[in-house]
Amino acid sequence: MSNDAQPPLIELRDIIRIYGMGEAEVRALDGVDLQIEAGDFVAIMGPSGSGKSTALNVLGCLDRPTSGNYRFHGTEVANLNRDQRALLRRHYLGFVFQGYNLLPRMTALQNVELPLIYKGIGHGERVERALVALKKVGLADRANHDPSELSGGQQQRVAIARALAGDPQVVLADEPTGNLDTKLSVEIMELLHNLNRNDGLTIVMVTHERDMAEYARRLIWMVDGKVESDRLTAKGAA
Amino acid sequence: MLWETFKLAFQAIQRNPMRSFLTVLGVVIGVAAVIAMVTIGNGSTAQVTADVETFGANRLILSPGQGRMGPGSDASSVKPFTLSDVDKIVDQLSSIEIAVPTSTSQLVAVYGNENYQTSVTGTDSGYLSVADWDLSSGRSFTDSDETGKAVCILGETVVEELFGNANPLGEDIRLENISCEVIGILKAKGASTFGTDQDDLVLIPFKTYTRRIAGSADVSMISLSMRDGVSTDRAVNDVTMLMREIRRIDPGDEDDFTVNTMEQLSSMLTGISDVLTGLLSAVAAVSLLVGGIGIMNIMLVSVTERTREIGIRMAVGAQASQVLLQFLVEAIVLSVLGGAIGIALGMGFAAVGANVLNIPFIPDLGIIALAFAFSAAVGIVFGYFPARAAARLDPIEALRH
Numbered sequence: 184m185s186n187d188a189q190p191p192l193i194e195l196r197d198i199i200r201i202y203g204m205g206e207a208e209v210r211a212l213d214g215v216d217l218q219i220e221a222g223d224f225v226a227i228m229g230p231s232g233s234g235k236s237t238a239l240n241v242l243g244c245l246d247r248p249t250s251g252n253y254r255f256h257g258t259e260v261a262n263l264n265r266d267q268r269a270l271l272r273r274h275y276l277g278f279v280f281q282g283y284n285l286l287p288r289m290t291a292l293q294n295v296e297l298p299l300i301y302k303g304i305g306h307g308e309r310v311e312r313a314l315v316a317l318k319k320v321g322l323a324d325r326a327n328h329d330p331s332e333l334s335g336g337q338q339q340r341v342a343i344a345r346a347l348a349g350d351p352q353v354v355l356a357d358e359p360t361g362n363l364d365t366k367l368s369v370e371i372m373e374l375l376h377n378l379n380r381n382d383g384l385t386i387v388m389v390t391h392e393r394d395m396a397e398y399a400r401r402l403i404w405m406v407d408g409k410v411e412s413d414r415l416t417a418k419g420a421a
Numbered sequence: 422m423l424w425e426t427f428k429l430a431f432q433a434i435q436r437n438p439m440r441s442f443l444t445v446l447g448v449v450i451g452v453a454a455v456i457a458m459v460t461i462g463n464g465s466t467a468q469v470t471a472d473v474e475t476f477g478a479n480r481l482i483l484s485p486g487q488g489r490m491g492p493g494s495d496a497s498s499v500k501p502f503t504l505s506d507v508d509k510i511v512d513q514l515s516s517i518e519i520a521v522p523t524s525t526s527q528l529v530a531v532y533g534n535e536n537y538q539t540s541v542t543g544t545d546s547g548y549l550s551v552a553d554w555d556l557s558s559g560r561s562f563t564d565s566d567e568t569g570k571a572v573c574i575l576g577e578t579v580v581e582e583l584f585g586n587a588n589p590l591g592e593d594i595r596l597e598n599i600s601c602e603v604i605g606i607l608k609a610k611g612a613s614t615f616g617t618d619q620d621d622l623v624l625i626p627f628k629t630y631t632r633r634i635a636g637s638a639d640v641s642m643i644s645l646s647m648r649d650g651v652s653t654d655r656a657v658n659d660v661t662m663l664m665r666e667i668r669r670i671d672p673g674d675e676d677d678f679t680v681n682t683m684e685q686l687s688s689m690l691t692g693i694s695d696v697l698t699g700l701l702s703a704v705a706a707v708s709l710l711v712g713g714i715g716i717m718n719i720m721l722v723s724v725t726e727r728t729r730e731i732g733i734r735m736a737v738g739a740q741a742s743q744v745l746l747q748f749l750v751e752a753i754v755l756s757v758l759g760g761a762i763g764i765a766l767g768m769g770f771a772a773v774g775a776n777v778l779n780i781p782f783i784p785d786l787g788i789i790a791l792a793f794a795f796s797a798a799v800g801i802v803f804g805y806f807p808a809r810a811a812a813r814l815d816p817i818e819a820l821r822h
Contacts, residue, residue: 240817273738273739280820345737
């Protein structure tokens with residue numbers, strides 16, 4: 184079976200993202216070329232202001248590049264409008280944020296159900312699928328707890344379950360361990376690593392911690408809006 | 422999906438019950454005011470109709486001059502009626518069953534040490550039928566009384582003022598210079614729709630009145646009772662034709678008399694109550710407008726507070742239209758809840774008001790439905806702007822909030 188016939192899951196070509204105009208113009212992304220195959224686990228690192236978060240926003244179709252091509256499954260998505268991008272996120276993407284971003288006063292289960300509501304999945308199946316996702320992150324027994332009753336690590340697990348619930352093709356994680364201490368960070372990274380290895384989940388993660396990036400298979404180093412290096416990690420090479 | 426949106430709206434409202442209640446207070450007050458006004462208005466209209474019936478639904482009142490009954494009519498410059506007019510009406514018109522002359526003066530009635538100013542009306546025994554009035558005790562005028570005897574029938578108010586609890590039958594009271602014997606007492610009718618006390622009167626035989634009080638034989642008004650089954654229009658027409666003939670009015674000249682019907686009276690009175698209802702409803706509409714602005718204000722605050730939530734929803738795939746719908750539905754649910762509370766409150770007020778004012782309590786389903794629709798409309802109109810603000814948020818900015 185040859186991979187050549189199938190386009191890569193994600194393909195960025197000469198992506199430029201400019202904020203502001205004239206004197207205040209900032210080139211957050213300045214010609215990014217990148218390919219990510221299905222099943223990969225990519226960590227993006229770089230100094231602050233290097234454009235790594237912007238890159239993740241563009242990959243997540245939350246932001247739109249000023250110019251360049253973004254092919255998702257071979258389909259050009261750089262020029263989609265707001266509603267089309269929302270549909271793409273709904274059906275193909277999952278998000279994990281640094282600050283967890285769970286909805287307060289809703290149980291863990293209800294939070295995980297959220298993407299499924301927008302997918303139009305009925306209540307019964309929704310609860311079932313949300314519970315499966317919670318089980319994957321080891322929190323099936325906390326389904327009916329509010330986020331305020333959960334520890335930071337547990338909250339981030341719920342957020343990962345939410346990202347998984349809709350069966351996305353890529354999970355985009357923005358500093359998922361940024362608010363956690365080392366021990367909890369390791370737990371979260373091991374969870375992501377296992378999801379990638381065992382379930383074949385494609386993950387793109389922005390981090391500023393080298394230790395965490397080592398859980399990925401591939402490490403992209405960005406500087407000044409450009410990809411400076413792109414190499415396999417120890418795990419990826421193994 | 423829509424069901425989820427409604428559920429979400431209820432959750433958001435429950436989260437802040439006090440704030441939600443204060444938010445919709447304007448709508449509550451507006452709707453309650455409209456419902457209470459209209460319900461009480463309906464009750465008073467029904468009451469007017471009922472009052473007119475106690476006044477004698479078949480009754481016509483013939484008065485000289487073109488002025489309507491009430492202020493502005495100048496009795497001195499117009500040609501009065503005569504007793505022969507009364508006889509001619511009864512003899513010649515098949516549509517009229519009874520015609521009685523009435524002339525009235527304000528006089529002081531005296532009994533012992535008590536004196537009381539009241540209206541003294543000279544009329545005959547037919548008056549009680551025309552006015553649909555019964556005696557609570559005693560008797561009406563006899564033919565012999567009507568030759569000019571000094572007898573009188575008292576209204577309940579006069580009895581209370583002059584006699585207190587004593588029995589007035591057979592006693593003599595003094596009216597101006599004449600002393601007359603009380604032969605009957607009228608049943609109490611209560612206040613008329615105009616607010617005047619219908620029981621504040623003394624009836625004496627017409628001839629007694631003309632000879633001993635007025636000093637002239639003029640009839641100042643004629644009360645008529647239509648025969649059953651005769652239309653008001655026909656009776657009015659008959660009376661008008663006859664009176665024009667008697668009073669020799671040339672064709673083309675205006676009548677120099679007026680026939681008032683109870684229908685005119687009741688439509689005038691209900692007209693007044695309609696105008697009042699209209700005015701108060703306008704005030705209520707302003708209150709609804711202010712209530713709507715209250716909802717808009719809180720929804721804008723809510724959108725700001727929930728910016729991050731909006732960002733999360735957008736990130737997991739909510740489209741702008743879904744975010745818009747979520748906030749719009751929340752505003753609509755809020756204002757419809759307010760409307761429902763307002764309807765309940767308004768009905769409560771109306772029930773209490775109807776009880777206090779002694780009018781019937783008549784709920785109007787149409788106006789309840791309208792109030793409901795109106796509060797939903799307030800939600801849509803005033804919820805749209807905040808909802809659009811939410812839908813237009815940029816997901817990245819919203820998540821960073």
